[in-house]
Amino acid sequence: MNELESSLKEQPESYLLIGDLALTEMKLGENALAMTLADRGLSANPIEKDALTGPWPLEVFARVTAATGDHDRSIAALKKLLSIPYEGPLASHIPLTPALLKLDPMFDPLRNDPRFKALTVTSAATAAR
Numbered sequence: 001m002n003e004l005e006s007s008l009k010e011q012p013e014s015y016l017l018i019g020d021l022a023l024t025e026m027k028l029g030e031n032a033l034a035m036t037l038a039d040r041g042l043s044a045n046p047i048e049k050d051a052l053t054g055p056w057p058l059e060v061f062a063r064v065t066a067a068t069g070d071h072d073r074s075i076a077a078l079k080k081l082l083s084i085p086y087e088g089p090l091a092s093h094i095p096l097t098p099a100l101l102k103l104d105p106m107f108d109p110l111r112n113d114p115r116f117k118a119l120t121v122t123s124a125a126t127a128a129r
Contacts, residue, residue, distance in 0.1 A: 015045035015053070019060035019089060031068040038064040047080070055081060056089035059096060063106045074107075075115045082119060 007017050022037035038061040047054030062077035081096050088095045098120045101107055110116035 013044050015041045015057045016089075018044055019057055022060055022064050026064050026067050034064045035068055035070070051084075052087075055084065055086035055095070059086075059089050062096075066107050066109050069109065071110055071113055071116075074110060075113065075119070078116075078119055 005021065007014070011017060018037050018041040022034050022041060025031075025037060026034035038057075041057035042061055045054055045057050047058055058077050059081055062074050062081065065071070065074035065077065078096065078101065082098065086095050087093045094100070096104075101116070102120050107116070
């Protein structure tokens, strides 16, 4: 954790470091700090300015907002991510798909939300066409 924070001081606009730190703080239960970092990541590398890596902070944002209870913003981010091709930010670099949303435990807080269920069902039916 201290390594991430010191690296971020050296590279304050590194959306990769910001995202790692946001996810770490989220897992430690530091929700307010995780949200601040997730928002900062969106600002550091907006999807509108970088179509290649801009989705990375958006996926981190979707994960953090799901875990911290901001379901509206998480679902909006997921809708955007499911509508575009991108390489995922986590170690495997796999983008989110409707099937992965069903399995990813980071999205467990959204499971009972009908809008989340629609993302996993509707998109899967569309992909099958």
